[in-house]
Amino acid sequence: MRKNLGFRYTLLAMIVTTTLTIIPLLIVIFYSFLTKNSSGGVIYQFSLDAYRTIFSKEYALVLKDTLIITFWATSMTMLVALPCAYYMALSRHKDILMMIIIVPFWTNFLVRIFAWKAILEANGFLNLILLKLGIIDTPFMFLYNRTAVIVVLAYTSLPFAILPLYNAIEKFDFSLLEAARDLGSGHMRSLAKILIPNIRGGIVASMVFVAIPIFGQYIVPQLIGGGNAGTFMLGQQIANVFFNERNWPVPSAITTLLMFVTLIGFFAVRIRTSQKNRDYLAKNK
Amino acid sequence: MKKRVLIGLIATLGALSSCGAGKDRQVVNLFNWTYFIPDQVLYDFRDETGIHVQLDTYDGNDTMYAKLLSGNANYDVVVPSGDFVSLMIEQNMLQPLNKELLPNFRHFDPMILTYITFDPGNIYSVPYALGATGININTGKVSEFDASWRIFEREDLSRRMTLMNDTRDVIGGALKYLGYSANSTNPDEINQARDHIIRYWKPNILKFDAEMFGKDFATGNTWIAQGFPEVVMKELEGSDAFKNHHFVLPREGGLIYLDNMAILADAPHPDLAHQLINYILRLDVHAFIMDEFWYPTLMPEAESLRRVAVPYSIEGLFANNYEFRENVGDAVTYYTQAWNVIMQSK
Numbered sequence: 274m275r276k277n278l279g280f281r282y283t284l285l286a287m288i289v290t291t292t293l294t295i296i297p298l299l300i301v302i303f304y305s306f307l308t309k310n311s312s313g314g315v316i317y318q319f320s321l322d323a324y325r326t327i328f329s330k331e332y333a334l335v336l337k338d339t340l341i342i343t344f345w346a347t348s349m350t351m352l353v354a355l356p357c358a359y360y361m362a363l364s365r366h367k368d369i370l371m372m373i374i375i376v377p378f379w380t381n382f383l384v385r386i387f388a389w390k391a392i393l394e395a396n397g398f399l400n401l402i403l404l405k406l407g408i409i410d411t412p413f414m415f416l417y418n419r420t421a422v423i424v425v426l427a428y429t430s431l432p433f434a435i436l437p438l439y440n441a442i443e444k445f446d447f448s449l450l451e452a453a454r455d456l457g458s459g460h461m462r463s464l465a466k467i468l469i470p471n472i473r474g475g476i477v478a479s480m481v482f483v484a485i486p487i488f489g490q491y492i493v494p495q496l497i498g499g500g501n502a503g504t505f506m507l508g509q510q511i512a513n514v515f516f517n518e519r520n521w522p523v524p525s526a527i528t529t530l531l532m533f534v535t536l537i538g539f540f541a542v543r544i545r546t547s548q549k550n551r552d553y554l555a556k557n558k
Numbered sequence: 559m560k561k562r563v564l565i566g567l568i569a570t571l572g573a574l575s576s577c578g579a580g581k582d583r584q585v586v587n588l589f590n591w592t593y594f595i596p597d598q599v600l601y602d603f604r605d606e607t608g609i610h611v612q613l614d615t616y617d618g619n620d621t622m623y624a625k626l627l628s629g630n631a632n633y634d635v636v637v638p639s640g641d642f643v644s645l646m647i648e649q650n651m652l653q654p655l656n657k658e659l660l661p662n663f664r665h666f667d668p669m670i671l672t673y674i675t676f677d678p679g680n681i682y683s684v685p686y687a688l689g690a691t692g693i694n695i696n697t698g699k700v701s702e703f704d705a706s707w708r709i710f711e712r713e714d715l716s717r718r719m720t721l722m723n724d725t726r727d728v729i730g731g732a733l734k735y736l737g738y739s740a741n742s743t744n745p746d747e748i749n750q751a752r753d754h755i756i757r758y759w760k761p762n763i764l765k766f767d768a769e770m771f772g773k774d775f776a777t778g779n780t781w782i783a784q785g786f787p788e789v790v791m792k793e794l795e796g797s798d799a800f801k802n803h804h805f806v807l808p809r810e811g812g813l814i815y816l817d818n819m820a821i822l823a824d825a826p827h828p829d830l831a832h833q834l835i836n837y838i839l840r841l842d843v844h845a846f847i848m849d850e851f852w853y854p855t856l857m858p859e860a861e862s863l864r865r866v867a868v869p870y871s872i873e874g875l876f877a878n879n880y881e882f883r884e885n886v887g888d889a890v891t892y893y894t895q896a897w898n899v900i901m902q903s904k
Binding site for chain 2: 335394395417514518
């Protein structure tokens with residue numbers, strides 16, 4: 274009886290998910306196999322042109338740059354987020370710290386990026402301070418290069434890394450660290466050997482939350498990279514092909530391909546995990 | 559208790575939604591470029607005719623076109639550039655204009671109308687404003703310069719120059735510099751232009767930017783900026799730096815944009831749309847709008863009503879080999895591919 278009710282309660286959510294997620298994805302997959310129409314839209318005729326286009330050197334290069342940026346931005350985010358989350362979980366002022374993390378996100382995303390531009394530009398705050406202190410004598414262009422893109426991307430994704438990590442660290446039993454130290458392990462070593470493995474779920478979750486949106490970024494490389502060497506990302510290329518060339522199948526093909534790669538990765542991890550679980554159960558029978 | 563809150567909420571929503579459609583007022587929906595028409599014009603039109611203008615904006619022809627393609631948005635008047643007028647005519651997205659309802663159309667300079675190849679005879683569209691990209695120079699920082707695309711090869715101005723983030727404008731400039739048409743559809747020519755940009759221009763420029771170049775120029779971060787002069791002048795208006803702004807048309811040529819008013823085929827209020835267009839074509843209104851953006855006037859009789867000096871004239875554009883931006887059809891693929899390579903290159 275109760276089971277039936279459960280189904281009824283989730284029915285609405287299921288309809289919403291199906292219509293708003295699965296059907297659009299199917300449309301994207303369908304469009305990727307159609308012929309492009311140079312005035313926009315598609316011609317309903319089967320074609321593999323879109324896939325032929327994306328398996329090219331041009332796309333391999335932009336993919337390489339995108340992956341490099343994603344790697345460094347994610348690493349940087351995690352390096353900053355881990356100590357922050359650790360400190361927050363141990364602090365007596367958790368609520369205040371949490372507010373400090375969340376409040377900036379009430380400001381519009383674009384405004385925050387422009388704030389970074391005001392800090393980093395040739396006549397910006399950073400140059401002003403460095404010039405006043407006499408560290409440099411001509412303004413330095415901090416903007417419009419790969420490092421600037423990585424720094425701003427890391428800044429924008431920081432809360433998405435801190436929150437899952439904080440969640441994981443807060444549930445961690447800190448007496449384990451005391452035990453490790455009682456047994457003669459150093460502070461750093463006990464963190465690395467006890468804390469990190471225990472919050473692995475949180476680390477993986479925050480890396481996923483950070484890396485995937487960065488991989489698809491468009492606006493940060495556009496505004497902070499300015500089309501300079503090594504800053505051009507796949508998201509920009511997709512927008513370019515879609516808006517400028519009015520080619521719909523190619524962006525659809527990129528999306529379809531990425532979706533399948535992600536799905537394969539997801540299932541590979543799942544199969545490995547369930548295999549591990551089975552081995553564990555078999556061993557401990 | 560909860561129920562009562564819910565009822566109250568629904569009642570409020572109902573009251574709010576009825577606010578908009580309460581009175582039987584006349585509304586015409588205008589879909590225009592961002593900051594392309596002074597609000598004053600729309601208020602004056604409302605005061606004179608009682609017709610409200612519902613304004614919605616876009617930042618590029620591409621986004622406007624994509625939005626119209628993806629479904630009915632109830633717009634009446636749109637303001638596409640020439641190349642998009644021809645594209646939209648092909649797609650049956652525009653309706654023929656009733657010239658009897660547009661008596662002010664006669665004010666246009668007939669010479670300019672002869673250049674309109676995207677809609678010969680102005681069956682579907684009438685000009686709104688004509689603009690061009692060129693080179694903005696901060697004469698306070700750069701005293702010697704040549705009115706040529708070659709300025710982007712100057713290493714002494716390295717990282718102080720910006721180019722537009724527009725495929726056609728930048729590649730078009732290089733095409734003109736190499737002696738080709740800025741509307742070229744020949745992949746060899748486009749690739750030569752691409753290589754020229756990568757080899758000689760890209761190393762010296764700070765960035766490709768079509769949104770922020772005016773602000774960067776105004777704050778002194780950059781000294782040379784390819785782009786529309788009015789964007790820079792709007793930023794500098796009223797400041798001392800205004801006198802240091804100099805705009806040149808590169809002598810090799812560039813692209814002219816002619817933005818046009820047209821009525822969508824499925825416009826819900828075609829009559830009101832004609833009224834709005836005719837109002838905008840009135841001599842004093844035309845002069846007022848052109849003044850706001852320092853554009854050259856398209857109506858000889860409106861010349862005497864102008865209050866500001868414009869940075870370039872229509873004669874100047876033709877003397878400098880400028881070309882109207884045309885729809886290049888399938889060759890747009892060559893431009894996009896060239897652009898992606900330029901973006902990835904060192």
